[in-house]
Amino acid sequence: MTKYSAEEKLQAVKRYLNGNESFNKIAKSLGTDHKAIIKWVKQYEYNGVNAFINPCTNYTSQFKLNVLNFMIENGTSLNETAAIFKIPAPSTNSVWRKQYESQGLDALQSRKKGRPSMKNEFNKLSKQAPVEGYTEALEARIKQLEMENEYLKKLSTLVQNKEKSPNKTKRK
Template structure:
């Protein structure tokens, strides 16, 4: 889909509204899509020329629910709701409606952008989690492990000595 500048949109809409040509003729004259011109004209009539300004907007959960409740209560079409609430694309409202029907209201909440933080837990939090008793138990376990390894090493040394004495005879 071609993106049109704000100046182009305003020029074409004003040309249609102030001229005597049809929508189709105006669209061909300015080399824009007929359906896009229809939407621009409808939006211009509904909420003025500033409606042609489109940009990324992060809609709140409350706003999304207001739009969907308006469609439900008044029986307005999705296209009418996009005009009333000045939403640039009707596909946005279609998506909201689909998400609400299939996944529930939690799916309409805004998601956090970007990657999660890689920061490690603070040392204070770790210190609180490791109680004094846990630390003493770990020390005891390490002492037992150390003693076991010393005994094992002594046995291996003793066995090597006894094998070397047997070989000399």
């Protein structure tokens, strides 16, 4: 889906509000779905020009709960609720509702996104006190692996020598 600038959205809304063009006609000229135009018009009706300025927002759990309560109490649609609270994507409300219904208020808490740092895990492991006998167990394991490695090297050498040597006894 193509992203549209605030100016393009505003122009589309003004074209509709002038009354000369339908949602479908405007959507076709922009190469988008008519539902996007409907959403933009709703956002404009509730928030004016500021509706199309989308700051990246991290919503608090209380804000999310207020949005859900408003939607339930007033019976507003996802699009209308998103327009009233200036939420860029109406589907966000649906996600919040599903999370709240399945997991409760804790699901609405904002969580840190991305991959956890490996540095923290390393620090935790290095700060732990070594378990008694841990060093000896590691040394024993290292010695076992070294012996296995030597055995495999000798076996490989024997197999290569056998393949190189000509057969001295021939079977009839």
